Amino acid sequence: MNTIKKFFLSFEQSFSLLFLLKWTFICLLIGVLTGSTSAVFLWSLEWATNYREANLWIVALLPIAGLIIGLSYHYYGESVVKGNNLLLEEYHTPKKVIPFKMAPLVFLGTILTHLFGGSAGREGTAVQVGGAIADQFTKVFKLSDANRKIVLIAGISAGFASVFGTPLAGAIFALEVMVIGRIKFDAILPSFLAAIFANYFCDVWQISHHTHYSISTVVALTPATVLWAVLAGIIFGLASLLFSKSTHFWGNTFKKLIKYPPLRPVIGGIILAITWYLIGTTKYMGLGVPTIVDAFNIDLNSYDFILKLLFTSFTLGAGFKGGEVTPLFFIGATLGNVLIWFIPLPMPLLAGMGFVAVFAGATNTPIACTIMGIELFGIESGIFIALACITSYLFSGHSGIYSAQIIGSPKHVFYNNEKGLTLTDVDNKRSKN
Numbered sequence: 001m002n003t004i005k006k007f008f009l010s011f012e013q014s015f016s017l018l019f020l021l022k023w024t025f026i027c028l029l030i031g032v033l034t035g036s037t038s039a040v041f042l043w044s045l046e047w048a049t050n051y052r053e054a055n056l057w058i059v060a061l062l063p064i065a066g067l068i069i070g071l072s073y074h075y076y077g078e079s080v081v082k083g084n085n086l087l088l089e090e091y092h093t094p095k096k097v098i099p100f101k102m103a104p105l106v107f108l109g110t111i112l113t114h115l116f117g118g119s120a121g122r123e124g125t126a127v128q129v130g131g132a133i134a135d136q137f138t139k140v141f142k143l144s145d146a147n148r149k150i151v152l153i154a155g156i157s158a159g160f161a162s163v164f165g166t167p168l169a170g171a172i173f174a175l176e177v178m179v180i181g182r183i184k185f186d187a188i189l190p191s192f193l194a195a196i197f198a199n200y201f202c203d204v205w206q207i208s209h210h211t212h213y214s215i216s217t218v219v220a221l222t223p224a225t226v227l228w229a230v231l232a233g234i235i236f237g238l239a240s241l242l243f244s245k246s247t248h249f250w251g252n253t254f255k256k257l258i259k260y261p262p263l264r265p266v267i268g269g270i271i272l273a274i275t276w277y278l279i280g281t282t283k284y285m286g287l288g289v290p291t292i293v294d295a296f297n298i299d300l301n302s303y304d305f306i307l308k309l310l311f312t313s314f315t316l317g318a319g320f321k322g323g324e325v326t327p328l329f330f331i332g333a334t335l336g337n338v339l340i341w342f343i344p345l346p347m348p349l350l351a352g353m354g355f356v357a358v359f360a361g362a363t364n365t366p367i368a369c370t371i372m373g374i375e376l377f378g379i380e381s382g383i384f385i386a387l388a389c390i391t392s393y394l395f396s397g398h399s400g401i402y403s404a405q406i407i408g409s410p411k412h413v414f415y416n417n418e419k420g421l422t423l424t425d426v427d428n429k430r431s432k433n
Contacts, residue, residue: 019189020189023150023154023189023190023193024193026137026141026151026154026190027154027158027190027193027194027197028193028197029137030130030133030134030137030151030154030155030158030194030197030198031158031193031194031196031197031198031200031201032197032201033133034126034129034130034133034134034155034158034159034162034194034198034201035158035162035197035198035199035200035201035202035203035204036201036202036205037103037107037129037133038126038129038130038159038162038163038198038202038208039162039201039202039203039205039207039208040205040207040208041107041110041122041125041126041129041163042122042163042202042207042208042209042210043207043208044107044111045110045111045114045122045286045287046208048111048114048115048286049114049286049287051115052114052115052116052117052282052285052286053282056282058115058116058117059116059117059273059276059277059285060273061116062116062117062118062269062270062272062273063265063266063267063269063270063273064116064269065112065113065115065116065118065265065269065320066264066265066266066267066268066269066318066319066320067262067265067266067269068112069109069112069113069265069319069320069321070261070262070263070264070265070266070319071262072105072108072109073105073109073261073262073319074261074262076101076105077101077102077105079099080098080099080101080102080105080106080128080132082404083102083106083124083128083321084124084127084128084402084404085402085403085404086098086102086404087127087128087131087152087155087156088177088178088402088404088405088406089404090135090152091149091152091153091178092178092404092406094145094148094149097135097136097138097139098131098132098135099132100132100133100136101132102128102129102131102132103128103129103132103133106124106125106128106129106321107125107129109320109321109322110122110124110125110321110322110323112321113315113320113321113322114285114286114287114322116269117272117273117276117282117285117286118269118272118285118286118315118320118322119272119284119285119286119288119308119311119312119314119315119327120286120287120312120315120316120320120321120322120323120324120327121287121312121322121323121324121325121326121327121328122163122287122322122323122325122326123159123160123163123164123323123324123325123326124321124322124323124324124325125163125321125322125323126159126160126162126163126323127155127156127159127160127323128159129159130155130156130157130158130159130160130162130194130198131152131155131156131159132155133155133158134151134152134154134155134156134158134194135148135151135152135155137151138151149184149187150184150186150187150190151190153174153175153178153184153187153190153191154174154187154190154191154193154194155194156173156174156177157170157171157173157174157175157190157191157192157194157195157198158170158194158195158197158198159198160173160174160195161194161195161196161198161199162195162198162199162201162202163202164210164325164372165199165202165203165210166199166371166372166375166376167192167195167196167198167199168192168195168371168372168375169368169369169371169372169375170195170198170199170368171188171191171192171194171195171196172191172365172367172368172371173363173365173368173372174187174191174194174195175187175188175191175368176364176365176367176368177363177364177365177368177402177405178405178406179405179406179407179408180364180398180400180405180406180407180408180409180411181407181408181409181410181411182408182409211289211292211293213292213293213296213352213355213376213377214296214348214377214378215296215346215348215349215351215352215377215378215380215381216296216346216348217346217347217348217349218346218349218380218381218384219345219346219349221383221384225345225384226387228343228344228345229345229353229384229387229388229391230387230391231343232336232339232343232345232350232353232354232357232388232391233353233357233387233388233389233390233391233392233395234391234392234395235335235339236332236335236336236353236354236357236358236360236361236388236391236392236395237357237361237391237392237393237394237395237396238395238396239305239309239331239332239335239354239358239361240328240357240358240359240360240361240362240392240395240396240399241361241395241396241397241399242309243309243312243313243324243328243331243358243362243401244362244396244399244400244401245399246309246310246313246317247312247313247316247317247324247401248317248403248427249313249317250313250314250316250317250318251316251317252317253317254267254268254317254318254319261319264318264319265318265319265320267318268314268315268317268318268319268320269318269320271314272311272314272315272318275311283304284304284307284308284311285311287326287327287330288308288326288327288330289326291304291308291330291333291334292326292329292330292333292334292355295330295333295334295336295337295351295355296333296337296347296348296351296352297347297348299337299347300334300337300338302338302341304330304334304337304338305330305331305332305334305335305338308327308330308331308334309327309331312324312327312331324362324401325359325363328358328359328362329355329356329358329359331354331358332351332353332354332355332356332357332358332359333351333352333354333355334351334354335354335358336350336351336352336353336354336355337350337351337354339354345384349381349384352373352376352377352381352385353373353381353384353385353388354388355373355376356369356370356372356373356376356385356388356389357369357385357388357389357391357392358392359372360388360389360390360392360393360396361392361393361395361396362396362400362401363400363401363402364393364396364400364402364405365393366389366390366392366393369385369389370382370385370386370389370390373385373386373389393411394411394412397411398410398411398415398418398423398426399423399426399427400423402423403422403423403424403427404422404423404424405422405423406420406421406422407419407420407421407422407423407426408420
């Protein structure tokens with residue numbers, strides 16, 4: 001009997017070894033390509049931002065940039081216009097391999113958005129690039145639908161990890177974002193391998209750098225500070241909800257009022273360019289990294305977070321390209337900065353909590369965001385970051401920036417009837433009631 005058990009055990013481990021070798025090879029390819037592309041992307045974003053700041057007249061051409069983006073997607077990219085939601089849809093109901101053109105279209109569209117003054121991020125671009133690159137291996141290696149799900153997770157993981165320099169958070173984000181409340185455990189190894197490889201190959205080029213943040217002051221863990229952290233998390237969750245709803249609102253409004261898609265970013269660009277001229281600041285354009293850094297150190301305007309929320313949701317709703325995550329960092333950090341007015345926690349700690357917690361609520365990925373906070377700020381603030389992220393996740397409700405997310409485990413028992421629905425389905429269902 002023992003001999004038979006040993007035989008089957010060794011047989012199982014042989015399969016595990018084959019699985020490891022197979023996915024190490026595939027993830028190495030994904031990591032090299034995605035990480036290298038992210039390095040070029042980050043360098044391009046830095047160049048676009050510096051050029052815009054040195055030549056502010058270029059913001060007047062934002063409507064033309066919008067027209068180029070609109071026409072490109074209307075005539076060449078209609079099959080990939082859904083962006084991140086297309087990745088989620090293909091994961092849940094596989095139909096066809098994601099066209100590779102998603103990568104160059106979103107890459108160039110994002111650079112144009114930042115160069116001419118749109119308010120957007122970079123995560124969406126990196127995730128789409130990673131997903132599009134990774135899915136090409138479905139054809140190359142003739143992967144089954146089950147293995148295709150794993151390769152999509154690996155691509156998302158690679159893109160996220162390399163663009164932010166957070167391989168642990170990138171790996172968990174890709175696993176967590178697909179289904180709310182559920183993680184695909186057979187994809188854990190490929191997700192981590194892809195994230196680690198992509199992050200390495202992004203750094204090895206040494207043509208771009210990741211911004212470093214730090215929480216300089218952390219308070220002792222007491223019942224009072226825990227309750228204050230939970231209160232902050234509630235506020236961050238409501239901010240996440242507002243951002244998600246605002247992005248969907250502007251997107252639906254533009255679709256309703258302007259039937260010809262290429263005109264949407266043109267009209268949106270005109271409104272943004274005029275607004276930038278009237279307010280006389282570039283603070284809310286692009287990523288807004290300098291303001292995010294300031295949120296950890298100095299008092300900021302009480303309205304910074306709401307203006308960034310408004311401008312980013314409007315920019316993306318109009319059809320410009322980019323991501324939501326870095327603007328969510330901006331919104332969370334600046335909101336945390338002003339919470340010091342009535343929450344007796346250190347400013348750097350509140351800014352760091354908001355940095356990741358608003359992101360957690362908007363993407364429904366509290367575990368990944370907690371890990372990201374620890375990777376960026378250190379373990380000392382880990383418990384406060386976890387409390388903020390988890391509470392924000394709960395209070396953002398069944399909403400999010402990725403409308404194709406499926407609810408695998410509802411956030412509380414009162415909504416068990418929403419299990420298995422997408423966030424779009426939930427919105428439609430509630431609007432009818």
